[in-house]
Amino acid sequence: MSRACGGNGGVIINVSSMAGLMPAPQQPVYTATKCGVIGFTRAMAETSKRENYGVRINTMCPAFVNTPILKTIDEEENMGKYFKDRDAIRKMMSNFGILEPAAVADGLMKIIEDETLNGAVMKITKTKGIHFEDYATGYLQEVQEVVMRKDPEEANEEVTESRKC
Numbered sequence: 001m002s003r004a005c006g007g008n009g010g011v012i013i014n015v016s017s018m019a020g021l022m023p024a025p026q027q028p029v030y031t032a033t034k035c036g037v038i039g040f041t042r043a044m045a046e047t048s049k050r051e052n053y054g055v056r057i058n059t060m061c062p063a064f065v066n067t068p069i070l071k072t073i074d075e076e077e078n079m080g081k082y083f084k085d086r087d088a089i090r091k092m093m094s095n096f097g098i099l100e101p102a103a104v105a106d107g108l109m110k111i112i113e114d115e116t117l118n119g120a121v122m123k124i125t126k127t128k129g130i131h132f133e134d135y136a137t138g139y140l141q142e143v144q145e146v147v148m149r150k151d152p153e154e155a156n157e158e159v160t161e162s163r164k165c
């Protein structure tokens with residue numbers, strides 16, 4: 001795909017998760033992999049720009065989406081010692097809501113069609129729909145502080161409030 005290898009350029013969309021932006025205590029390995037996807041995407045996007053690959057590299061961070069993966073928390077072999085904490089994930093699902101896969105498809109199309117997007121970290125949540133992580137303002141630290149301190153529903157309200165200019 002890269003022009004450096006004779007390709008015509010294009011766009012790559014890596015799939016992370018909101019777990020890559022907010023720690024999921026009951027899924028530390030999953031959280032680590034999704035944080036890695038975000039870091040890798042942002043680094044490769046910068047490389048592609050500097051090396052003129054002609055390839056835009058972005059990532060999506062959906063919240064909970066209505067797919068079979070949600071049922072994996074019901075199986076102890078998937079959850080290991082965190083199986084006892086599965087109700088906490090169920091509570092997050094109930095508080096944050098569950099998106100339909102079409103919402104993720106809409107995000108995918110936006111990344112494909114908006115040629116200005118490179119190194120973007122797209123978030124897709126029930127409360128705010130499609131929006132982007134803003135690394136310029138340290139907002140992420142603010143969110144994690146609020147979210148880790150409060151009940152998810154309260155956190156949502158406080159985080160949304162703090163975003164109002």
Ligand SMILES: NC(=O)C1=CN([C@@H]2O[C@H](COP(=O)(O)OP(=O)(O)OC[C@H]3O[C@@H](n4cnc5c(N)ncnc54)[C@H](O)[C@@H]3O)[C@@H](O)[C@H]2O)C=CC1
Pocket residue numbers: 015016017018061062063064065066067068069070
């Ligand atoms: N469903 C959710 O709540 C969220 C999912 N994600 C991420 O979205 C991605 C897709 O997840 P879901 O569709 O929800 O999971 P899923 O488990 O419902 O579907 C995954 C599909 O990928 C297939 N698959 C597995 N390994 C494969 C391989 N090596 N080659 C080709 N196909 C393979 C499986 O057969 C399955 O049909 C994952 O990376 C997941 O971490 C991110 C945020 C939220």
Ligand SMILES: CC/C=C\C[C@H](O)/C=C/C=C\C=C\C=C\C(=O)[C@@H](O)C/C=C\CCC(=O)O
Pocket residue numbers: 016017018019022024062063064065069070071072073089096123125126127128131143147155156159
């Ligand atoms: C068992 C399910 C396994 C994986 C599904 C998925 O990958 C895991 C998601 C983990 C956490 C989801 C968090 C969702 C958060 C929200 O919906 C936000 O509304 C929370 C509030 C503020 C975040 C800041 C913002 O939206 O900009």
